Amino acid sequence: MDFDFSVGETAGTTVGFDRSLLLTPIRGGNTYEETVERILQTIRLGLIHPGEQLPPERELATMLEVSRDTVRDAIASLSEAGYLSIRRGRYGGTFIAETIPAGPIVIGRDGDVIERQHFTVSDIHDVLVLRAVLEPGAAYQAATNDLTGELRERLWTIHQETANATVEEYRRFDSRLHLVIAEMAGSNSLVNQIAQSRVKVNELLDGIPLLPPNIAHSNEQHESIVMAILSGRPDDAEAAMRAHLEGSAALLRGFLT
Numbered sequence: 215m216d217f218d219f220s221v222g223e224t225a226g227t228t229v230g231f232d233r234s235l236l237l238t239p240i241r242g243g244n245t246y247e248e249t250v251e252r253i254l255q256t257i258r259l260g261l262i263h264p265g266e267q268l269p270p271e272r273e274l275a276t277m278l279e280v281s282r283d284t285v286r287d288a289i290a291s292l293s294e295a296g297y298l299s300i301r302r303g304r305y306g307g308t309f310i311a312e313t314i315p316a317g318p319i320v321i322g323r324d325g326d327v328i329e330r331q332h333f334t335v336s337d338i339h340d341v342l343v344l345r346a347v348l349e350p351g352a353a354y355q356a357a358t359n360d361l362t363g364e365l366r367e368r369l370w371t372i373h374q375e376t377a378n379a380t381v382e383e384y385r386r387f388d389s390r391l392h393l394v395i396a397e398m399a400g401s402n403s404l405v406n407q408i409a410q411s412r413v414k415v416n417e418l419l420d421g422i423p424l425l426p427p428n429i430a431h432s433n434e435q436h437e438s439i440v441m442a443i444l445s446g447r448p449d450d451a452e453a454a455m456r457a458h459l460e461g462s463a464a465l466l467r468g469f470l471t
Contacts, residue, residue, distance in 0.1 A: 235261055235393050236409050238402045239279040249280055249288040250325040255409045257297050257310055260386030268308040295327040318417040333418065335471050341414045342463045348408050353439055353455035355399035357448035366444055369394060373440045377433045384429055385416060391436060422469040
C-alpha cells in the first residue's frame with residue numbers, strides 16, 4: 215500500500231502540536247513537582263526550542279490544570295537551574311534558555327533539578343525494561359485506532375522530517391516521532407510515561423556515539439513502524455517497535471555496561 219503525504223501546511227503547524235504533547239492536565243501527585251517535570255521534559259525532548267517563548271503563565275496553568283502560583287514557582291525553579299530565561303518589559307515573557315544545561319538529571323522531592331552523577335547497571339536495566347514494556351504497546355494501540363487524515367499525514371510528515379534530520383538534531387526529531395506514536399495510542403498518561411522514559415533514554419544515548427549507519431538503520435525501522443500503524447497492522451507495528459528498541463538497547467548495553 216502506498217501513502218503519498220505531502221509536506222504542506224501541516225509541517226508549519228507541528229511546533230504547536232509538539233509543544234502541547236506534554237503540557238496536558240496533571241492528575242494527582244505533587245502538582246509543583248509534576249509541573250516542573252512536564253515543562254522540563256518539553257524542553258529536554260526538544261518540543262520547544264532554545265530561544266522560543268513558553269505560553270503565558272495563565273495559559274500554562276489552564277493547560278496543566280494547576281494554579282498560576284504553581285506555574286510561577288516551577289518557572290522560577292527552572293530559571294534558576296538555567297533552562298528558562300525571564301524577560302521583563304513590553305516584549306517580555308518566559309523563554310527557553312539559548313544554551314540548555316547538558317548531562318543527566320533527577321528531579322528532587324521539592325521539584326529541584328539535581329545533576330545525576332552516573333548511571334549504574336541497575337539504572338540502565340530499569341530504563342530499558344520500562345521502555346520495552348511501554349513503547350511496543352503504544353505502537354500496537356496506535357495501529358488499532360481509526361486515525362484521521364490529519365493525524366495520518368502528521369505521522370508521515372514527522373517520520374520524513376526525522377529521516378532528513380542532521381546528526382546534531384536527530385535525537386530531538388527521533389524523540390518527537392516516538393512521542394507522537396504514543397499520542398496516537400490515545401492516552402495522555404501513556405504519553406507522559408513515555409516522555410519520562412525518553413528523557414532517561416536520551417541521557418543514556420548521550421553517552422554513546424551517534425553514527426550515520428546507525429541513523430540509517432533507525433530510519434528504516436521507523437518506516438516499518440509507521441507503515442504498520444498507517445496500514446492498521448497492530449501486530450506488525452508492535453513487532454517492528456520491539457525490534458527497534460532491542461537494537462538501541464544492545465548498543466547501550468554494549469557501550470555503557
